[in-house]
Amino acid sequence: MDQSSFQKQLSALRDHRAAASGSMREAFAADPQRFEKFSASDSDLLLDWSKCAVDAQTMSLLEKLAAAADLEGRRAAMFAGKKINITEDRAVLHTALRNLNGKGITLDGQDVKAEVLAVFDAMSAFADAVRSGKAAGATGKKITDIVNIGIGGSDLGPAMATLALAPYHDGPRAHYVSNIDGAHIHDTLKGLSAETTLFIIASKTFTTVETMTNAETARKWVQKALGKDAVGKHFAAVSTALDLVAKFGIESDRVFGFWDWVGGRYSVWGAIGLPVMIAVGPKNFRAFLNGAHEMDEHFRTAPMAGNLPVLLGLVGWWHRVICKYPARAVIPYDQRLSRLPAYLQQLDMESNGKSVTLDGNAVTTPTGPLVWGEPGTNGQHAFFQLLHQGTDVIPVEFIAAAIGHEPDLKHQHDLLLANCLAQSEAFMKGRTLEEARAQMLAKGMKPADVDKIAPHRVFSGNRPSVTILYRKLDPHMLGRLIALYEHRVFVEGTLFNINSFDQWGVELGKELATGLLPVVEGKESAAKRDASTAGLVGHIHHLRGSE
Numbered sequence: 119m120d121q122s123s124f125q126k127q128l129s130a131l132r133d134h135r136a137a138a139s140g141s142m143r144e145a146f147a148a149d150p151q152r153f154e155k156f157s158a159s160d161s162d163l164l165l166d167w168s169k170c171a172v173d174a175q176t177m178s179l180l181e182k183l184a185a186a187a188d189l190e191g192r193r194a195a196m197f198a199g200k201k202i203n204i205t206e207d208r209a210v211l212h213t214a215l216r217n218l219n220g221k222g223i224t225l226d227g228q229d230v231k232a233e234v235l236a237v238f239d240a241m242s243a244f245a246d247a248v249r250s251g252k253a254a255g256a257t258g259k260k261i262t263d264i265v266n267i268g269i270g271g272s273d274l275g276p277a278m279a280t281l282a283l284a285p286y287h288d289g290p291r292a293h294y295v296s297n298i299d300g301a302h303i304h305d306t307l308k309g310l311s312a313e314t315t316l317f318i319i320a321s322k323t324f325t326t327v328e329t330m331t332n333a334e335t336a337r338k339w340v341q342k343a344l345g346k347d348a349v350g351k352h353f354a355a356v357s358t359a360l361d362l363v364a365k366f367g368i369e370s371d372r373v374f375g376f377w378d379w380v381g382g383r384y385s386v387w388g389a390i391g392l393p394v395m396i397a398v399g400p401k402n403f404r405a406f407l408n409g410a411h412e413m414d415e416h417f418r419t420a421p422m423a424g425n426l427p428v429l430l431g432l433v434g435w436w437h438r439v440i441c442k443y444p445a446r447a448v449i450p451y452d453q454r455l456s457r458l459p460a461y462l463q464q465l466d467m468e469s470n471g472k473s474v475t476l477d478g479n480a481v482t483t484p485t486g487p488l489v490w491g492e493p494g495t496n497g498q499h500a501f502f503q504l505l506h507q508g509t510d511v512i513p514v515e516f517i518a519a520a521i522g523h524e525p526d527l528k529h530q531h532d533l534l535l536a537n538c539l540a541q542s543e544a545f546m547k548g549r550t551l552e553e554a555r556a557q558m559l560a561k562g563m564k565p566a567d568v569d570k571i572a573p574h575r576v577f578s579g580n581r582p583s584v585t586i587l588y589r590k591l592d593p594h595m596l597g598r599l600i601a602l603y604e605h606r607v608f609v610e611g612t613l614f615n616i617n618s619f620d621q622w623g624v625e626l627g628k629e630l631a632t633g634l635l636p637v638v639e640g641k642e643s644a645a646k647r648d649a650s651t652a653g654l655v656g657h658i659h660h661l662r663g664s665e
């Protein structure tokens with residue numbers, strides 16, 4: 119990053135924002151070409167950011183800022199396997215997991231391609247065997263249910279993708295257990311038969327307490343139903359820590375590895391995607407990878423002005439740093455993407471929720487925003503009130519498919535899209551007091567009532583949103599969409615000048631939890647804890663005593 123030219127562009131953008139006048143409504147009225155100017159597509163995936171408060175100069179300044187941050191250099195370093203995750207001394211090569219037909223990718227002089235392909239082939243063979251019934255349970259019955267036990271990156275990606283690809287799901291049912299709360303595994307196993315259930319223990323480190331505890335519970339459940347020797351046929355594992363997997367007792371031909379150059383939240387493309395592959399089959403899983411690879415190539419080669427991840431990142435950075443919006447809402451008008459907001463929360467917030475720059479200094483601009491969301495139209499009937507009329511401006515990202523998977527229900531899909539478009543129009547246009555009054559008077563309301571109610575029916579408008587529109591949510595498109603978001607996080611992280619690939623912020627709570635367990639259990643005194651923690655522990659014991 120060239121600090122002085124970055125600071126120069128930053129000031130220029132701040133001045134540009136301060137000098138801006140006029141609303142988006144006016145900008146649309148003045149320029150019939152606004153949509154053409156502020157939208158871009160890559161085959162059947164379109165990004166429209168025309169309903170954001172930007173103009174040609176904004177985009178040109180943002181591009182200069184990206185150049186000052188050496189976005190192209192950092193992008194090249196990532197794809198080349200340079201150790202850009204400096205605090206963990208690791209390369210960042212999740213893109214290699216989906217580059218199945220491309221040239222060899224080397225890391226420290228080693229071709230990682232061969233290893234990637236070997237794992238992909240082993241996963242495919244195992245997935246086929248489970249799907250066909252060849253890899254049956256201990257009593258010879260075909261597997262009907264798989265239970266993935268993992269958390270964070272070892273859960274959210276495959277859980278999100280399994281739901282997204284429901285129309286392609288022709289394998290065993292897939293369940294996901296993540297929480298340490300015993301209720302999660304208990305409720306999941308209720309109704310399942312051990313004879314026909316396969317557990318996949320997914321953990322990059324194979325030390326995560328939630329996953330190891332749930333795995334132990336699952337093992338006992340299988341052993342209780344089918345005896346000690348049944349474990350081999352009912353467990354598989356995915357990890358980078360193959361020695362720890364072996365200790366747990368999972369047979370080596372059911373263990374699928376990955377590498378420290380794949381971050382947990384970037385790992386769905388490799389062995390962590392095994393439950394998805396079993397659910398939808400290797401062919402569809404490959405299409406998912408190919409879609410992501412296509413987006414990688416687009417990100418790597420498309421010129422800035424038409425590069426979708428770059429544009430989405432620039433607009434996101436503009437909203438966060440220059441406009442100072444604290445959050446962004448992701449609203450998929452695609453029910454099957456209902457877990458996308460949760461997935462993006464980890465991808466975005468664990469990557470870019472940082473306060474220290476790459477060189478260890480305090481950041482001088484805000485970094486990653488709060489990311490949250492729910493599918494549309496549900497969100498409309500819950501929290502859109504605040505998005506339209508609340509005191510904070512929260513940019514919204516609308517995500518929608520032109521075509522649904524249910525031709526018989528096309529009228530519902532049309533209604534879905536009409537709602538999606540209506541919302542972004544409403545955020546942009548708003549409704550003035552005069553418009554509110556005129557509407558009410560036209561409906562025959564008494565002028566006194568109009569005076570009283572009209573202010574409540576005003577929408578400030580001028581609230582930004584982007585729309586991501588694609589043809590249909592098939593495996594290939596899902597891959598492109600997720601890779602688009604991954605690279606967007608990379609672009610914003612580069613502009614924030616932070617390391618998007620570590621996650622030290624999750625450690626402190628983990629350490630304290632280990633120390634607090636004996637206190638909660640009553641084996642150690644809470645006296646040395648702060649008064650609140652000690653008081654809460656005391657109250658837990660009190661409530662338990664009254665059971």
Ligand SMILES: O=P(O)(O)OC[C@H]1O[C@H](O)[C@H](O)[C@@H](O)[C@@H]1O
Pocket residue numbers: 269270271272320321322323324325326329382383468621624
């Ligand atoms: O896959 P695992 O090693 O079990 O890790 C699971 C998750 O837990 C950690 O606390 C990290 O914050 C996540 O990045 C990770 O995805």
